[in-house]
Amino acid sequence: MPESRNPQEQELELQDPDLHGPWPEEEDTKVTRKKGLKGYLREHPLVRLALIAGLILVVVGGIFVWRYYAVRESTDDAQVDGHITPISSRVSGTVTAVRFKDNQYVEAGAVLAELDPRDYQVAVDRAKAELADAEASASAARTNVPIAHISTASGIETAQANRNASQQEVDAATARLREARANYDKVAKDLERMKQLIAKDEVSRQQYDATVASEQGARATVEAAQAAVATAQSHVAQADAAVRNAQTGPQQVRVTEARAGSAQAAVEKAQATLAQAMLNLQYCTIRAPQAGIVSKRTVEVGQTIQPGQPLVALVDLSDLYVTANFKENQLKSMRPGQPAQIHVDAFDRDLKGHVDSIGGATGGKFSLLPADNATGNFVKVVQRVPVKLVFDAGEDPEHKLRPGMSVVPTVRTDR
Numbered sequence: 001m002p003e004s005r006n007p008q009e010q011e012l013e014l015q016d017p018d019l020h021g022p023w024p025e026e027e028d029t030k031v032t033r034k035k036g037l038k039g040y041l042r043e044h045p046l047v048r049l050a051l052i053a054g055l056i057l058v059v060v061g062g063i064f065v066w067r068y069y070a071v072r073e074s075t076d077d078a079q080v081d082g083h084i085t086p087i088s089s090r091v092s093g094t095v096t097a098v099r100f101k102d103n104q105y106v107e108a109g110a111v112l113a114e115l116d117p118r119d120y121q122v123a124v125d126r127a128k129a130e131l132a133d134a135e136a137s138a139s140a141a142r143t144n145v146p147i148a149h150i151s152t153a154s155g156i157e158t159a160q161a162n163r164n165a166s167q168q169e170v171d172a173a174t175a176r177l178r179e180a181r182a183n184y185d186k187v188a189k190d191l192e193r194m195k196q197l198i199a200k201d202e203v204s205r206q207q208y209d210a211t212v213a214s215e216q217g218a219r220a221t222v223e224a225a226q227a228a229v230a231t232a233q234s235h236v237a238q239a240d241a242a243v244r245n246a247q248t249g250p251q252q253v254r255v256t257e258a259r260a261g262s263a264q265a266a267v268e269k270a271q272a273t274l275a276q277a278m279l280n281l282q283y284c285t286i287r288a289p290q291a292g293i294v295s296k297r298t299v300e301v302g303q304t305i306q307p308g309q310p311l312v313a314l315v316d317l318s319d320l321y322v323t324a325n326f327k328e329n330q331l332k333s334m335r336p337g338q339p340a341q342i343h344v345d346a347f348d349r350d351l352k353g354h355v356d357s358i359g360g361a362t363g364g365k366f367s368l369l370p371a372d373n374a375t376g377n378f379v380k381v382v383q384r385v386p387v388k389l390v391f392d393a394g395e396d397p398e399h400k401l402r403p404g405m406s407v408v409p410t411v412r413t414d415r
Contacts, residue, residue: 073334077384078324085114085290085314088307090283092122095303100294100312108290113299113311115284124281125405127274134270138263144256150339152253156243163239170232177225186217191215270386292316317399320391322353324409325363325384333413334358340389343408344401351395355411359386387411 040047093115100112196213197203288294292314299311322342326334340353362383364371389409391401 004340009040010228016275018132025244038276071333071412073326073330073412074410075326076323076406076407076408077326078389078407078409080320080401080403080405080407081323083316084317084403085292086310087286087288087294087314089115089286089305090115090307091280092306093117093119093284093303093304095299095305098297098299098301100297101171102297103293103295105293106288106291106314108288110288111285111393112284112288112294115286115305117281117284120277120281120284123277124274127277131270131274133268134266138260138267141144141256141260141263145253145260152250154244159242159245159368163236163243166232166235168241170229170236173225173232177222177229177253177374177404180218180225182219184215184222188314277352286311288314290316291318302345315403317401320396320401320403321356322389322391322407322409324387324389324407326387328362328383331358331385331387334387334411335413338411338413338415340409340411342391343410345406345408347400352392353389353395353409354392356388356390359388361385 042048093171095113096116097114098112098161099110100106104290106112191211191214194203196206198205198208294312296313297311299305305311334355336355336357338355340355342351342353343349362385365384389411
């Protein structure tokens with residue numbers, strides 16, 4: 001039977017175990033430690049197999065993870081982009097109505113604001129009156145063109161006829177002059193003979209006086225004929241001048257045609273002025289160029305605005321894309337057309353897309369103050385290049401995406 005011990009001895013053993021040696025469990029632990037991990041695995045083959053299987057799984061998993069990420073490039077420096085159109089007025093005026101609310105969806109052609117149109121209506125009325133006056137002047141100028149043609153043709157014909165008549169008058173006067181000279185020569189010879197006969201008293205004094213009178217009459221006739229020839233020649237000169245004047249008719253016709261062309265140009269100018277006035281009147285109604293959401297309103301009723309002044313921003317939600325700034329060493333295998341998975345932080349969901357294009361320069365080159373690495377101590381910094389990613393069709397049917405939202409795109413570079 002085991003020796004019985006009193007309670008005091010048992011308490012002493014608990015307080016000082018060395019008095020009676022170590023417990024059995026402690027002896028087993030020391031033995032196990034002496035054997036080491038190798039002996040433990042030898043005694044427990046299942047644990048050894050489990051460790052080997054776990055190591056194989058870790059290696060295989062590492063290979064799969066490496067292969068997965070080796071063909072994928074991702075960045076968190078990306079956001080949704082879109083076409084934001086600042087809507088402005090093309091004419092100045094006072095705003096009479098604002099037809100939209102903040103963040104309202106509007107269709108293409110929807111009226112956004114209206115300006116006071118009265119000044120532009122007056123300009124339209126004035127342009128219409130100027131156009132009517134120009135058209136009347138052009139009509140009169142066009143009518144003068146055929147009249148000028150007819151007058152020119154008839155004037156030339158009349159001048160030629162008058163010139164021919166004057167030339168015939170010269171010919172007739174010349175013929176009468178020759179006749180008068182012939183008569184004068186006959187009478188002058190008769191007078192010479194009479195002078196010889198009167199000296200011999202062979203003719204009477206009366207006959208001699210009659211011959212002298214005939215000679216004087218013939219001389220006067222010659223002089224009159226010469227004057228008639230000179231007069232006829234002056235008529236020819238006048239007719240020649242009239243012919244030359246009539247021959248300027250074609251030039252006068254061209255002048256008339258030029259005036260008609262100028263009048264027609266004035267009509268076209270008045271038409272252009274009227275068209276511009278009507279356009280300005282139409283510009284008093286400011287419309288949405290396309291469908292989208294209107295935001296950032298800066299216009300109020302009663303405000304006087306100037307051309308080009310921004311009134312509201314129109315966001316087109318039908319053509320959104322992603323601008324992802326990848327590091328330059330991530331672009332080695334990236335090409336347009338490669339598929340991409342785009343994680344949207346706002347909705348915690350992934351959307352499908354693809355690479356559309358790669359930027360023509362790094363983002364630093366497009367900054368307001370590009371870095372100048374030609375001076376000072378150069379520190380190499382990995383640059384980022386903007387890459388445009390486009391969503392696949394039907395990925396955002398409810399148009400929940402907004403420009404500026406943060407996204408994390410991942411591009412498959414093995415496709």
